[in-house]
Amino acid sequence: MVSIQLLAVKGDHCYVTALFICEHLDIKTPLKFVVDTGTIHTTLPEAKAREIGVDLEKLETYKVKLKMGGIGGGSDARMLGGVRLAFNATNGTSVEEELQFVHVLRNPPARDEEDRKILATFPCLLGLDIVRRFTLRFPEKHFAYLER
Amino acid sequence: MATVTVEKSDLDKLTEFTKNTHWLLKNIESLRSKYAGRYVAVFDSGRQLLDAESMEELTSKIIRYGKSPETCAIDFVTREPYLLIL
Numbered sequence: 001m002v003s004i005q006l007l008a009v010k011g012d013h014c015y016v017t018a019l020f021i022c023e024h025l026d027i028k029t030p031l032k033f034v035v036d037t038g039t040i041h042t043t044l045p046e047a048k049a050r051e052i053g054v055d056l057e058k059l060e061t062y063k064v065k066l067k068m069g070g071i072g073g074g075s076d077a078r079m080l081g082g083v084r085l086a087f088n089a090t091n092g093t094s095v096e097e098e099l100q101f102v103h104v105l106r107n108p109p110a111r112d113e114e115d116r117k118i119l120a121t122f123p124c125l126l127g128l129d130i131v132r133r134f135t136l137r138f139p140e141k142h143f144a145y146l147e148r
Numbered sequence: 149m150a151t152v153t154v155e156k157s158d159l160d161k162l163t164e165f166t167k168n169t170h171w172l173l174k175n176i177e178s179l180r181s182k183y184a185g186r187y188v189a190v191f192d193s194g195r196q197l198l199d200a201e202s203m204e205e206l207t208s209k210i211i212r213y214g215k216s217p218e219t220c221a222i223d224f225v226t227r228e229p230y231l232l233i234l
Contacts, residue, residue, distance in 0.1 A: 007170050013232060015173060017166040019159075023152045029218045030165035034232065086154045088162055094154055114185070117224045120203055121187070123232075 003090040004134070006035055006144040014144050016126060019086040020044075020052065027053050033126035035136070035144075041129050042085070043077070043103040045122040054080060054104060066103065077103045085130065090145075097130055161219050167193040168221035176225065184227045189220040 006014045014035040021028045029052050033042075046056060059078040066077040079101040087095045110116035134146035171194025179188060179197075186199045187206045191213075198213065200206035203222075210217045 007173055009173050012173065015169065017162060017169055019154060019162050021152055021154070028152060028154075028158060030162045032165075032169050032221070086158070086162070088159060088166065094159055096154065114226065117187070117203075118226060118230060121222060121224045 002093075002095050002148055004087045004095060004146040005090055006146065008138065008140075008142055008144045010142075015123070016087065016146070018126075020124075021084040021086060022054075022080065022082060023084075024082055025053060031124050033124045035131060035146075036125040037128060037131055037136075039125045039127035041101070041103050042083075042099060042127040043105050043125040044080070045105050045119065045124065046107045047120045047122060048124055049080070049104045056104060056106075059104060075108045076106045078106075080104050087146075097133065099129060161216075164191075164193065164219045165221065168219065170194075172221040172223055176223065177229070179225050180227070180229075183225040185225065187222065187224050189217070189222045191215050191220045 004016060006016045008014045016033050016035055017030055018033060019028060020031045031048065031052070044054070049056060056078060059080060066079065067074060081101045083099045083102050085097045085099065087097070089095045107119050110119055131146065134148045136144060137147055138144045168190045172188070172190045175194075183199050186201060187203055189198045189206055189210050190196070191210070198206060198209045200209055206222065207217050210220055
């Protein structure tokens with residue numbers, strides 16, 4: 001069995017870390033994800049995408065434009081293809097998952113300076129495209145697990 | 149077929165990032181009184197912390213400290229708890 005540990009802080013979301021690998025952009029860097037069963041596709045916010053070296057302007061010229069919405073409003077998104085995520089498994093090995101694409105979500109308008117700063121560190125979202133490949137279990141108070 | 153392989157050094161980097169991230173997520177409330185309105189970076193498995201007014205300033209501080217920003221857990225400490233509705 002393969003098991004990936006998630007941090008489940010009381011009163012907060014479940015978080016997991018993974019190496020984000022995009023070969024054609026020469027990106028291989030650790031990222032923090034909120035485990036989000038309400039998101040179909042794994043998603044990177046604009047600020048994080050830019051930070052790791054994704055040029056959104058180039059994406060716009062050859063990738064499909066998408067409209068995305070949540071309870072707080074809507075925003076445009078782009079698709080970034082050829083992505084892998086590598087997780088640390090609890091047995092000391094790594095678990096690699098390929099994704100045909102992830103979404104890169106444009107920042108929504110910030111209401112104030114604090115909003116702008118929050119958006120700069122907004123977490124990535126681990127969507128159902130990955131979560132569905134595992135069973136999500138909550139056997140412990142502070143940790144959950146993706147297992148298969 | 150994947151050509152970029154995940155090396156042990158990559159997984160070590162991920163492990164360090166994970167330790168820093170866990171520390172920050174668990175301790176964000178206790179940081180609020182001192183660091184509200186500032187960016188913080190946690191490194192050395194949660195044993196070291198830097199703060200700054202802006203992300204650019206924080207990144208410069210991390211590099212001056214001889215650390216790699218990508219293994220640090222970085223967040224903005226809001227003045228009030230901030231909940232995500234996803």
